[in-house]
Amino acid sequence: MTTEELAPELRQRDVALVDLLDRLLAGGVVIAGEITLSIADIDLVRISLRALIASVSSLVDPGGSDGGAAP
């Protein structure tokens, strides 16, 4: 994925993303609908999130390695 595109938005808001996901994926009222995310979908989101976070923290914390993103 293009970490470069993510960076500007995440710079100011990356802290909240993980908190947001805690709340958005498990919280909010459920009104039996037609297309609602199932538990399996939530797992998919977590995997996806992990990929996202991994790319973010390598951006934020240059301590790991400085390869990764193109300049």
Place this chain on the structure above:
Amino acid sequence: MTYTWLYAVAPAGPEPSPPKGAPGGVADEHPRTVAAADLLAVVGSVPDADFDSDALQRHLGDPQWLERAVRAHHRVVSATATGGRALPVRFGTVYRDDDRVRALLAAHADDIRAALSDIADRTEWGVKAYLDRAHPDGADDAGSGADRPAGDRPGTAYLLRRRTARDRAEHALTDAAGQARQVHLALSGLADRSTEHPPQPTEATGVRDPMLLNGAYLVHRSRAAEFARTVEALRARHGPALRLELTGPWPPYSFAALPTAGDGAR
């Protein structure tokens, strides 16, 4: 063709729920309202090709799409649900059309009203506690290991020191976990309701210190200042070994539940 994405539900009142300049939604659409049974649903029209269950599943595997959608959902909910006026709806709730939304509002009107009154005039706050490894209560400088008799072999002193260091780290963790419990209890005492999310893994926080508390607290407006002061006081009492982080105000995501449907949904 479009589907109808649901963001929040509010009582039909004098102020129309989504302000005119409301932010764009999950499909960059302009959120609008659908009314039924004295309730307003804040909804958006989203392209069905992107939001049927297969497409949605594909999108969820795309971190960038996911982040954009989650943030958009949150923006619309926040614009609507400030001050405990609206009930946030679970991310990913999509209906075939507006009529379906009206039908559901009417069918669940009593439950929705009950859930709305639970969160009225209340706000969610988040408090996370980390063990701050940079401040292990000065244990590392105590020097007790250095004067220990070395015994017969030089390796023994080293092994003892290693074990002592490990024991101390474990002790610090247990101790901090106990303090995190106290923090949660103290804050729960000021909240109408409280809950805990699973501690976020270090790979998700980007913080190396382990998280010992990921609490959420539903606090009445009249107690918001007291809550903030209490967090400050707890920070002073338990720091620096325990580091507290306050987030919010949040829409009451963690406390939005219909009285009857709650159990199966979790």
